Amino acid sequence: MSQKLNNKVAVITGGNSGMGLAAAKLFAGQGAKVAITGRNQSTIDSAVAEIGHGAIGLAGDAANIDALDGSYKKITASFGSKIDILIVNAGVFLGAPLADYTEEQFDQTSDINFKGAFFAVQRALPYLNDGASIIFTSTALNEKGLGIAAAYSATKAAVRSLARSFSAALLDRSIRVNVLSPGPVDTPIYARGGGSSLEVQGAKDYFASLNPSKRLGTVEEMAEGFLYLASDDSRYMVGGELVLDGGVKTL
Secondary structure, eight states: OOOOTTOOOOEEEEESSSHHHHHHHHHHEEEHHHEEEOOOOOHHHEEEEEEEHHOOOEEETOOOOGGGHHHHHHHHHHHHHHHHEEOOOOOOOOOOGGGOOOOOHHHHHHHHIHHHHHHHHTGGGGGGGHHHEEEEEEOOOSSOOOGGGGGHHHHHHHHHHHHHHHHHHHHTTTOOEEEEOOBBOOOGGTTTTOHHHHHHHHHHHHHHHHHHSSBBHHHHHHHHHHHHHHHGTTTTTSSSSSETTTGGGGO
């Protein structure tokens, strides 16, 4: 296997499951020193064991801005090097009809998906190497209208905008900021609502039916997209968006 990320330090927020975990495993296999963060220590421990290659994991809430400096300090001290790759992947989806959407749901969505993403980058700046690659996870819904996902889609459109502005702000350090925008992907998020196995499968089938490709994407396919954006393969991509959505944006 090629070593596109040999000795690179990669930090992946929300790296304890789904797309983040798949990216962590792929990056480790490509020679990176991987650190993941997430909210649940037990799933972090399990993910670190699955990743192997000396990976480390830290528990923390993406909305807790004050904890970011400590996390970055621990990671860089553990690896003895600054960060080369930062994937801002931690996020939450709280869907509900517009008339029923609560202020609490709105605040949680925006605090994690938008405010958390903004400050995850800002607080990382002293710990990033010049020439680093920053990647936001957005969604194909950042340009689509889905009634039950107004707040979620707006926050993901916001991080798409941040990639442009942050790239302009960080050009003097040759730091690239790009976006991966997935379509519907087969991840554990479908089971987090507590539904039965039939309900979970029904939800997956529904979202697959809305996709021109008539299937869900895989976390491994998304990980390959993260690898492209993290590596020198995308060295001329600045403030851009890689869409891996099975054709959702064509509708």
